Amino acid sequence: MIRLQNVHKEYAGRPALINVNLHIGLGEFAFLVGPSGAGKSTLMRLLYREETPTRxxxxxxGVNLTKLSPRQVPLLRRRLGIVFQDYKLLPRQTVTDNVAYILRALGVDELDVQRRVTSALCVVNLEDKASAFPDELSGGEQQRVGIARAIVNGPPVLLADEPTGNLDPSTSLEIVQLLERISQRGTTVLISTHDHFIVDSLRRRVISLKNGQIVADVDSGLYEMEAKG
Ligand SMILES: Nc1ncnc2c1ncn2[C@@H]1O[C@H](COP(=O)(O)OP(=O)(O)O)[C@@H](O)[C@H]1O
Ligand SMILES: [Mg+2]
Known part of the structure; x- marks a missing residue:
C-alpha cells in the first residue's frame, strides 16, 4: 500500500532522508520511530505529498506520487487520513462540524454527511460530545476528534505524525490502541513517534530511523532495536 524506493530528500543540500526503501502492506500497522531530527516528519510529508523527494x-x-500533477494532489489527499500532533481542529466549529468539514467540501449530501459523521464519532467513542467545541474537550478527546475527521471519508491509509506528542502516557496508549482497532478494520496505519512507552506496549512492526536512514525494521518490535532483522 505504501512503498518508498531509493528515496533521498535534501533540504538546501543537507540530507534529511538517505536511500530509504520501505514497503507497508494493505491493512498493516507500523510505528516509525527515531529521535528528533531523524527524518520521521519528512517521510510523512512525502507520503501526503507536502514534499517531493529529491530522488x-x-x-x-500503486499511485506514484512523484508523478502527480498539482491538480491531482487533492485526489490523493482524499484517499489519505492524516492525524497531527496539534490536532488542527477548527476552534469555532463543533465536533460534528469539524468532522463533517471535508465531506461538505466534497459536496456530499447532508443526510449522508450526518450518517457518516455519527459513524466516525461512534468509532472514536465521542457520540456524546458531538455538539461540543474543541476548547471544551480534553487533549485526548480533541485527538479523537482529529482521528474521526481523518477516517470519516473511509481512507485506505491513515498517517499519524506524533499523534500522542501532547498527551499523557495513559491517554497516549488509548489513542494508539484506537488507531490499532482502526487498522483491524482494514486500514493501513503508519504512526510516527518517539514515545518508547506506546511502542513497547503494543509490540507491533517498528521501523527505526536514525540520521535519515532506516537502521532497523522489526515485526513485534520494541523501540530500541538495533541492526536489521
Ligand atoms: N522544511 C525544512 N527545511 C530545512 N530543513 C528541514 C525542514 N524540515 C526538516 N528539516 C531538517 O531535516 C531533518 C529531519 O527533520 P524531521 O523530518 O522534522 O525529523 P523528525 O520528525 O524525526 O524530528 C532535520 O535535520 C531537520 O532540521
Ligand atoms: Mg517530526
Missing part, C-alpha cells in the same frame, strides 16, 4: 519514488496504492 527516488514514493507510491501509495
Amino acid at each position: 527516488g519514488q514514493v507510491m501509495i496504492g
Whole structure:
C-alpha cells in the first residue's frame, strides 16, 4: 500500500532522508520511530505529498506520487487520513462540524454527511460530545476528534505524525490502541513517534530511523532495536 524506493530528500543540500526503501502492506500497522531530527516528519510529508523527494519514488496504492500533477494532489489527499500532533481542529466549529468539514467540501449530501459523521464519532467513542467545541474537550478527546475527521471519508491509509506528542502516557496508549482497532478494520496505519512507552506496549512492526536512514525494521518490535532483522 505504501512503498518508498531509493528515496533521498535534501533540504538546501543537507540530507534529511538517505536511500530509504520501505514497503507497508494493505491493512498493516507500523510505528516509525527515531529521535528528533531523524527524518520521521519528512517521510510523512512525502507520503501526503507536502514534499517531493529529491530522488527516488514514493507510491501509495500503486499511485506514484512523484508523478502527480498539482491538480491531482487533492485526489490523493482524499484517499489519505492524516492525524497531527496539534490536532488542527477548527476552534469555532463543533465536533460534528469539524468532522463533517471535508465531506461538505466534497459536496456530499447532508443526510449522508450526518450518517457518516455519527459513524466516525461512534468509532472514536465521542457520540456524546458531538455538539461540543474543541476548547471544551480534553487533549485526548480533541485527538479523537482529529482521528474521526481523518477516517470519516473511509481512507485506505491513515498517517499519524506524533499523534500522542501532547498527551499523557495513559491517554497516549488509548489513542494508539484506537488507531490499532482502526487498522483491524482494514486500514493501513503508519504512526510516527518517539514515545518508547506506546511502542513497547503494543509490540507491533517498528521501523527505526536514525540520521535519515532506516537502521532497523522489526515485526513485534520494541523501540530500541538495533541492526536489521
Ligand atoms: N522544511 C525544512 N527545511 C530545512 N530543513 C528541514 C525542514 N524540515 C526538516 N528539516 C531538517 O531535516 C531533518 C529531519 O527533520 P524531521 O523530518 O522534522 O525529523 P523528525 O520528525 O524525526 O524530528 C532535520 O535535520 C531537520 O532540521
Ligand atoms: Mg517530526
